[in-house]
Amino acid sequence: MISRHTSLVDNIVAFCRYLRANGFAIGPEEQATALRAAALLSPNNRATFALALQVSLTRTVQEVEQFGQHFEAYWQELEHAVDSKIKEDATKKSKQNGSSQPSFDTLKSWLSGNKNTQEIETATYSTAETLSQQDFSLIPSDQLKELEQLLREIAQTLSRRLSRRQERAFHRRTFDLRRTLRHNLRRGGEMMELHYKRPRRNRTKLVILADVSKSMDLYSAFLIQFMYAFQRVFRRMETFVFSTDLHRITSDLNQQNYQEALQKLSAKPSGWSGGTRIGASFQTFVADYGRLLTKDTLVVILSDGWDTDQGETLADAMQQIHQKSRKVIWLNPLAGRPGYEPRTAAMQAALPAIDVFASAHNAASLRALGKWL
Amino acid sequence: MQNPELERIAELLLTQGYITEPSVTMAVYLSMQLQKPLLIEGPAGVGKTEIAKVMARAMDTDLIRLQCYEGLDASHALYEWNYQRQLLHLKMLEVLSKTSDQSLPAEDELFSEKFLLKRPLLQAITHHKSPVLLIDEVDRADEEFESYLLEVLSDWQITIPEIGTIRATHIPQVIVTGNRVRELSDALRRRCLYLWIDYPDFEKELAIVKGKVPQLNEKIAEQICRFMQELRQLRLEKTPGIAETIDWATALAALHFDYLPKKLIEQTLGVILKDWKDTRTAQLSLTELYAKMGVISKLDAL
Numbered sequence: 001m002i003s004r005h006t007s008l009v010d011n012i013v014a015f016c017r018y019l020r021a022n023g024f025a026i027g028p029e030e031q032a033t034a035l036r037a038a039a040l041l042s043p044n045n046r047a048t049f050a051l052a053l054q055v056s057l058t059r060t061v062q063e064v065e066q067f068g069q070h071f072e073a074y075w076q077e078l079e080h081a082v083d084s085k086i087k088e089d090a091t092k093k094s095k096q097n098g099s100s101q102p103s104f105d106t107l108k109s110w111l112s113g114n115k116n117t118q119e120i121e122t123a124t125y126s127t128a129e130t131l132s133q134q135d136f137s138l139i140p141s142d143q144l145k146e147l148e149q150l151l152r153e154i155a156q157t158l159s160r161r162l163s164r165r166q167e168r169a170f171h172r173r174t175f176d177l178r179r180t181l182r183h184n185l186r187r188g189g190e191m192m193e194l195h196y197k198r199p200r201r202n203r204t205k206l207v208i209l210a211d212v213s214k215s216m217d218l219y220s221a222f223l224i225q226f227m228y229a230f231q232r233v234f235r236r237m238e239t240f241v242f243s244t245d246l247h248r249i250t251s252d253l254n255q256q257n258y259q260e261a262l263q264k265l266s267a268k269p270s271g272w273s274g275g276t277r278i279g280a281s282f283q284t285f286v287a288d289y290g291r292l293l294t295k296d297t298l299v300v301i302l303s304d305g306w307d308t309d310q311g312e313t314l315a316d317a318m319q320q321i322h323q324k325s326r327k328v329i330w331l332n333p334l335a336g337r338p339g340y341e342p343r344t345a346a347m348q349a350a351l352p353a354i355d356v357f358a359s360a361h362n363a364a365s366l367r368a369l370g371k372w373l
Numbered sequence: 374m375q376n377p378e379l380e381r382i383a384e385l386l387l388t389q390g391y392i393t394e395p396s397v398t399m400a401v402y403l404s405m406q407l408q409k410p411l412l413i414e415g416p417a418g419v420g421k422t423e424i425a426k427v428m429a430r431a432m433d434t435d436l437i438r439l440q441c442y443e444g445l446d447a448s449h450a451l452y453e454w455n456y457q458r459q460l461l462h463l464k465m466l467e468v469l470s471k472t473s474d475q476s477l478p479a480e481d482e483l484f485s486e487k488f489l490l491k492r493p494l495l496q497a498i499t500h501h502k503s504p505v506l507l508i509d510e511v512d513r514a515d516e517e518f519e520s521y522l523l524e525v526l527s528d529w530q531i532t533i534p535e536i537g538t539i540r541a542t543h544i545p546q547v548i549v550t551g552n553r554v555r556e557l558s559d560a561l562r563r564r565c566l567y568l569w570i571d572y573p574d575f576e577k578e579l580a581i582v583k584g585k586v587p588q589l590n591e592k593i594a595e596q597i598c599r600f601m602q603e604l605r606q607l608r609l610e611k612t613p614g615i616a617e618t619i620d621w622a623t624a625l626a627a628l629h630f631d632y633l634p635k636k637l638i639e640q641t642l643g644v645i646l647k648d649w650k651d652t653r654t655a656q657l658s659l660t661e662l663y664a665k666m667g668v669i670s671k672l673d674a675l
Binding site for chain 1: 376378379395396399400402403406407409412414456457515552553554555556559562563565566567568569608609610
């Protein structure tokens with residue numbers, strides 16, 4: 001009993017490591033909190049002990065949901081090891097999910113030289129001008145860097161132009177001399193009542209809904225990278241990706257780039273490949289995140305409009321999104337092709353609720369997007 | 374073998390009318406023992422704010438509340454100078470110096486605590502005894518606000534340029550609540566202990582209703598809770614929380630029915646559903662909901 005007590009500290013620390021290997025954000029401070037919490041309680045009551053560790057080591061709902069499982073797994077294994085006197089390194093148990101990432105297949109094959117691009121390669125003169133006219137999916141891999149640079153430049157120019165307009169919004173509130181004087185005249189010029197002014201703030205918020213089914217993955221990557229250059233302009237930015245399911249990736253994007261975030265997502269067991277369910281995804285969005293939409297919200301949707309669902313769910317969801325937000329912009333890369341008409345059932349259903357319908361297939365069209373922001 | 378202190382807190386919460394579960398008790402206990410802020414998240418109407426109120430009552434101390442909103446800034450959260458009073462003070466001194474030979478005061482007299490308006494955060498750390506500080510719906514405030522909050526929550530001090538740093542006389546018990554409108558920064562999360570409260574299960578909800586509306590017929594109380602449990606399974610714009618259940622129970626108790634006919638549910642739906650679309654959804658599936666409710670309660674009667 002005593003020996004097990006003294007090893008409790010070690011076990012808690014090892015458990016923290018185990019959690020960290022499983023994606024929990026646990027640093028020395030959390031470990032210290034867990035140890036202090038454990039010191040307050042008797043470790044004999046397993047449920048209480050688990051709760052104490054849960055409260056000190058979890059930080060999000062997702063972590064709370066996973067915690068029970070990890071706790072059981074770890075301490076069961078540990079008991080087993082103690083009882084059979086087999087020392088087993090607990091950290092070995094952490095397994096990295098090595099599942100396939102279907103959504104990256106396109107990107108990978110494209111990075112390793114897309115066969116379709118052969119003919120263009122000969123034609124390119126590698127100037128920004130030709131590059132900006134090129135459909136993203138047709139740009140050869142060796143020009144990827146150049147394209148990224150180009151996009152960054154466009155985004156920066158646009159963003160600077162937009163933020164200059166709102167420069168004064170970031171000032172602290174200032175004293176309004178004119179109004180103060182006027183209001184205090186009725187007191188014979190005694191300064192009793194003070195008035196302040198504040199520049200009007202840009203209250204626009206941005207919500208991005210990007211299709212990451214196989215056909216759209218590439219365009220979404222570019223659009224999201226592009227939009228993130230505008231982070232300073234908007235008060236808040238929320239990013240969601242969908243194919244069969246809707247996922248919020250805002251917080252992932254704050255910490256890593258889009259590709260890593262997507263990789264992390266595709267490692268999750270939810271059905272990633274398969275048909276796109278735009279209607280259902282948007283319905284989820286309205287139900288779970290409808291609160292994000294206000295009259296100051298700009299919604300940017302990127303999808304080719306190939307939906308496996310019925311049109312009605314989409315029409316209904318789109319109408320709600322439209323009603324609650326300021327403007328709905330639907331970007332469809334196919335729209336850049338000559339002779340394209342939005343004839344799919346989903347596009348037909350969504351059209352009444354769209355304010356701006358544009359393409360986003362190349363850098364030039366992204367530049368044009370600036371005027372809607 | 375339970376921790377006696379833990380049981381005491383569970384009992385305190387219970388006597389204050391808060392039906393609790395182990396995770397809530399544990400979170401409150403650890404937050405008090407370790408003097409760490411407690412971040413509570415969960416859907417609207419599950420009693421997040423109530424925890425702070427109950428804690429204040431149980432600890433017999435004051436509750437200082439900071440309701441967050443978009444655009445909340447330092448002058449509303451931390452402190453502000455009382456400009457009017459400063460001006461008045463100057464004016465009086467001006468008059469005095471004309472009549473007598475007093476010299477005008479030094480500038481730092483004007484920037485003393487006398488002219489400081491304490492907003493909730495400053496008030497909380499300078500309170501005469503350790504209060505419960507409730508920072509409600511923190512995710513509605515801007516990200517800038519989170520940074521003010523971090524200074525307060527990690528060092529228990531507030532820096533006022535004109536005076537200097539004010540340190541906490543007593544460390545307040547901090548409760549931070551959020552509705553997940555926006556992701557909170559990791560820095561804030563890591564300062565706090567975390568508690569997630571979900572909609573209650575049937576037994577807990579029943580216990581709460583019985584506690585809050587004791588005059589209600591027991592059978593109706595059960596039916597109400599079953600109905601709410603089923604109702605939350607529907608896809609609604611605004612899923613009703615415990616607050617709505619209690620409102621509904623109070624309303625039905627006032628009507629003195631000893632059973633719950635379908636028509637009555639239909640007529641009183643407005644108490645629990647606050648969105649016309651939800652009302653329509655519920656009305657459409659009312660028969661189904663009612664059937665589920667009826668079947669279960671009949672089984673229970675066996």
